[in-house]
Amino acid sequence: MSTNRRSFIKKSIIGAGLLTGANLLGNEAYAYGESFKSSKISLNDGDVILFQGDSITDVGRDRDNRKANDTNALGRGYALLAASELLNKYAAKNLKIYNTGISGNRVPDLQKRWAEDTLAIKPTVLSILIGVNDFWRTIDRGAKTTVEEYKSQYQQLLQETLQKLPNVKLIIGEPFAVKGVGHITDAWYPKFLAYQESAREIAKEFNAILLPYQKIFDNAQKTAPGAYWAADGVHPTLAGAQMMAAAWMDCIK
Template identity: 30%
Template sequence: MSSILFLGDSVTDCSRKRAARYQGLPESLGDGWVSKVGSVLQARPQEYQLFNRGYAGCQTHELMSQLDWWPEQLETADIVSVMIGVNDVWMPFWRGLSHNIDRSLQSFDELVRRLSERAKQVVICEPVALPCGEVTQQWWSYMDELAKGQRALAAQHGASFLPLQDALMSTARGKLFDYMSDGVHPTYLGHHWISKQWLSFVSAQDLIES
């Protein structure tokens, strides 16, 4: 049985059930893209054990301080997938604070280093947004800096990097709100799109069976 741990913020969380009695059940995966990945993998011959550790509102430097961020029953994982960072851009705008992408990347460096010690493969998913709702033109320099830094750190630590932003912008052109309800949170269609990108990527990397 292969184990896959998904880490992130609200884009990963998606109202997942946290109580122990739900672990191993679909409810523990939430109702977003991780759940859709789970549904696809469940239909395949190989057995997979999936864990969702998304935390709504979480910034990069907060992730490893979250309760049960690494499942206690999981000594090591075959794959750890991480998508985090959009709140590092959003929260300072929302709170009227200065951005500190350097701190975000320092925290991300430590996170990926720790994960690399406990996972056979780490998959870094580029954080995404669309220019609608909460997202203004001011966001993009920070989003670009964050993504470039995450990509570099993925290479440094031997992790896989899944680029998403450019592909999403192209796919959602002219129908932004069909994919993101506020520029940050995916709709049903947005979650479906992310799940397809993730499954295609890890299959191409031979991390899971096609």
């Protein structure tokens, strides 16, 4: 790829910036530095919004249903809750919203199905939440995925995406875990923190809006115990899913 082409691709993402969720983040600016400017996504008529990821995004969706804006196709989690608000709030914009998250997925799994489950849909807004399984499988199933592999594979995925969809608006969800709840033991730390840091670095590198879910779940425990938001420490309860959806909506102008 030529230098000019690479420069064009990186500059063509709209929505570079940070999240300043007043309720969930306590008005804190979550950023990487002064040069990382605050911005939110402006939706256009006919936008195609895709939620992509693992079980936290999947949540029992009908994987044979490829329809846009269909309850069964959107699952029962934050993607459905965010989609319902989007469709209600922006009824005149003719949005098309999809969910292709699959339970248990890691970045290598996304790579294998990316052409069909992402690029073929041609999203104009792409929201990705991936990473908890990339680490978790090293704990419970002996997977050998390193944090370096997680980061490089994620980078390759986004580079391919920008080559095919240079104007896509990216939202990167930080993988999260509620420490001391369910599966989340001391064995996760400090190694899991490096996967989270990699997701944050990727968001910065690709000028994506970052959803700092770890900070959001940490702050939520000031009002209710961790299990109230994620019963097993990873998968959100109904309250946790609504909190995630609200944070996601805070990315939209």
